[in-house]
Amino acid sequence: MSDARHDEMMSFLNANIAKGFTVESLAGDASFRRYHRIHLPVEAETGKEHMTYLLMDAPPEVESVDQFLHVCDILSEAVNVPDIIARDIERGFLLLQDFGTVEFAHLIADDTANKDAYYTKALQTLVQLQSIDPHADLPIYSAEKLAQEMDLFSEWFLPFIKVKMSPNAQKMWQTFKDKIIADIQSQPQVIVHRDYHSRNLMADKGSDALGVIDFQDAVIGAYTYDLVSLVRDAYIDYDENWVEKRIHEFYKLINAPVDLGSFIAETNIMGIQRHLKVLGIFIRLSERDGKHRYLENIPKVMRDLCAELSWLQSNHISGVYAEFLAWLEKDVLASYQEKFKKYL
Structure with missing residues (x-):
């Protein structure tokens, strides 16, 4: 990830999450998208569960998040797809519900x-x-x-x-x-x-x-x-x-x-x-x-x-x-x- 893209990502996260979060970058898949697990700070936790989100990083020059959002809306009426926590469509960032690590x-x-x-x-x-x-x-x-x-x-x-x-x-x-x-x-x-x-x-x-x-x-x-x-x-x-x-x-x-x-x-x-x-x-x-x-x-x-x-x-x-x-x-x-x- 370039320094400029990293700065954009941190700007998006800082605008939508309480300070003190940490970013865990995940292994890539077969696409140009990248994913990061966002660990919330202790003071932002609810109950005893450790709160995490998933950040989709889709550089707009190679991928668009529009179709993801469109399909997510269609599928959500019948199957369990991630909730959208925050979005920046222009810059290609989506903050998603994290299902966890168990495939x-x-x-x-x-x-x-x-x-x-x-x-x-x-x-x-x-x-x-x-x-x-x-x-x-x-x-x-x-x-x-x-x-x-x-x-x-x-x-x-x-x-x-x-x-x-x-x-x-x-x-x-x-x-x-x-x-x-x-x-x-x-x-x-x-x-x-x-x-x-x-x-x-x-x-x-x-x-x-x-x-x-x-x-x-x-x-x-x-x-x-x-x-x-x-x-x-x-x-x-x-x-x-x-x-x-x-x-x-x-x-x-x-x-x-x-x-x-x-x-x-x-x-x-x-x-x-x-x-x-x-x-x-x-x-x-x-x-x-x-x-x-x-x-x-x-x-x-x-x-x-x-x-x-x-x-x-x-x-x-x-x-x-x-x-x-x-x-x-x-x-x-x-x-x-x-x-x-x-x-x-």
């Missing part, structure tokens, strides 16, 4: 006996999120956006492992993307968080409800997107039987308008789109932004992608998916395994 990832790691119960709670929270009117003023997850995200796979991941598509493969890739998009857009449309996983759900220290964070990229899109994000989390590995049980559980919670087999197919198709995107994003984070830690998560994402394609092939869901899987196995996986052998 959903910690809950399931520290209390494995109750892991499935925590996931039930996360799925129920997702049902609440999807109960919000999908006509809310949010962007549509357009065909163009879905395609651009999948192209991160061809633009970043394939060059990283030194694989180049042949002309025939390029035609197949376009047909495959068109099919994915058509299938996704035929699904019921709901509010989609777009990053609903173990690091963006919190154990709220002041409530029994899970806290939901990092929602500023919400859109209107397919009802399986956030489910995939949760049960095929890039950072947590469960077997296919467990994944299918959670998909079945969500299917019953929402009373889906299709049979179970069709819903699993819809979920796997949505997952393919997401995992192609994530493979590209993780490489971009490493190559462009120097965030190399995401490389170790690539094998989990690739396993998920292959599992989804294999399920669709085994259940005879369109030959397009089988054709893409065959190309992946023939032209991609050997190069991928060689490049990522230290992570496998």
